[in-house]
Amino acid sequence: MLTLRYAPPSPYVRKVRIAADLLGIPLKLEAADTVSPDEAFLGQNPIGKIPVLIEETGERYYDSRVIVEYLDHHAGGGKIIPREGKARLDVLRLQALCDGILDACLLLIYEGRFREPAMRVTKWVDHQAGKVARGLAYLEAHTPPLDRLPNVGQIALACLLGYRDLRFPDQDWRKDHPKLRAWLERFEAQVPAFAATRMKPE
Amino acid sequence: MLTLRYAPPSPYVRKVRIAADLLGIPLKLEAADTVSPDEAFLGQNPIGKIPVLIEETGERYYDSRVIVEYLDHHAGGGKIIPREGKARLDVLRLQALCDGILDACLLLIYEGRFREPAMRVTKWVDHQAGKVARGLAYLEAHTPPLDRLPNVGQIALACLLGYRDLRFPDQDWRKDHPKLRAWLERFEAQVPAFAATRMKPE
Structure with missing residues (x-):
């Protein structure tokens, strides 16, 4: 069985878990600490990020975009990522946009987690919050369809x-x-799988 | 012709420019300011990042990983990204690792650009610098081959x-x-194209 190094709140992990569930691929979940990663985890991904997908052979794959492609290929291909052409690029662009907005969200969270209030910088927070606000406004104006088998x-x-x-x-x-x-x-x-992977606000 | 919104120092832009050159695809370069993005640029990418690739039709693609896939497809496919299987996943994983290390490098640069010295936080800087050091050590221990036509x-x-x-x-x-x-x-x-896209340290 495939193992996924994960943490429950990670949106990139959640993307992989939902993709695997939609494709009927079971995953064995194994927690990983990304703030203080241990040697075993760093041996699986030197930059200490989740998700990491690990085959029974020990071979591992990251990051989430590579893993969803792995899973789609594993399921026969062309399931949650169109095989080629404009359809494929449109899906990958939407994923890149959402991942990019998420990157800004995570930087806002890290601003709180790594810095005391007096050390937080408005210019940086505004820069990231602007990406989030504009990204969501764009998605509201260009809300994508919803396929019967949702794409990545x-x-x-x-x-x-x-x-x-x-x-x-x-x-x-x-x-x-x-x-x-x-x-x-x-x-x-x-x-x-969306409700099944939901984590409640703390 | 395809237009690329760009800035000379961006490593993700450089990846796209080298890929396009290797594939024989000319790009019209057009500068973009990502720190204070104007409305026109934000209309092309709501999160205000480079690179953005723009077709003559006005259709645009981001981020760099999507663009290199666009370019490979445009050139016939399977040129700088293997079409499928383990070869493809291995190439995409190497790209994800290098992009991930670069993300940490950029966060270190932003730490200097967005914050006065007194506002910088050692724990954050060490966290990012650790990713860079471990990533480079991993790549030294697992230096990839170099294909005749280099892959992404x-x-x-x-x-x-x-x-x-x-x-x-x-x-x-x-x-x-x-x-x-x-x-x-x-x-x-x-x-x-590597030397042709080099920017000298300021």
Whole structure:
């Protein structure tokens, strides 16, 4: 069986878990500490990030974009990532956009986690928050369809919106993004793995 | 012709420029300011990052990983990214590792650019510098081959090492990484676009 080094809150991990569930690929979950990574984990990924997918042979793959491609290939190919052409590039672009917005979200979280309040810098926080706000506004104006078997762009969007709920519950994205709200309701109704991988705000 | 929104120092832009040159695809370069992005650029990429590739139709693609796939597809496919299987995943993993190390390098640069010295946080700097050091050590221990037509993993590695030269010239990576040093010398001798896209340290 494939092993996934993971942590429950990670949106990139969640993307992989939902993809695997949709493709019918079981994963054995094994926690990893990314803030104080141990030697065994660093031996699996020298930059100490999750998710990492590990085959029974010991071969490992990262990052999440490579892993979703691995899983799609494992499932026969062309399932959650179109095989080629514009359809493929459009899906990968949507994934890149959602992952990029998530990168900004995580930098905002790290700003709180690694720095005392007096050490936080407004210019940096505003720079990242601007990416999030503009990214969500773009997605509201260009809300993607929802395929019967959601593609990795659509899975990434659901994980982005779920991460806003988890880490920024006081900033209610639903208020100003009614199309995304309706889209996520449909996604959740259609994809049981979304609720199954939800982590409650602490 | 395809247009690339770019800035000369960006290692992700450099990856795209080298890929395009190797594939014989001309690009029209157009500068973009990512620190204070203007409305036109944000209309092309809401999160304000480079590179962005723009077709004559106005259709645009990001981020660099999607663009290199676009370029490979444009050139017929299977040129700088193997079409499928383990060969493909290995190349994509090497690209993900080098991009991940670069992400840490850029966070170190931003630490200086967005924060006065008194506002910098050792724990964060050490966290990112650890990723860089371990990543380079891993690559020294597992130096990849160099294909006659370099693949995107190999191009990404060259851009990572070039970025260390540009932004961290006082930290001589060559001293402790003789295999990577020899590898980059071969890459540079083989790929004229590497020297053509080099930016001198300021």
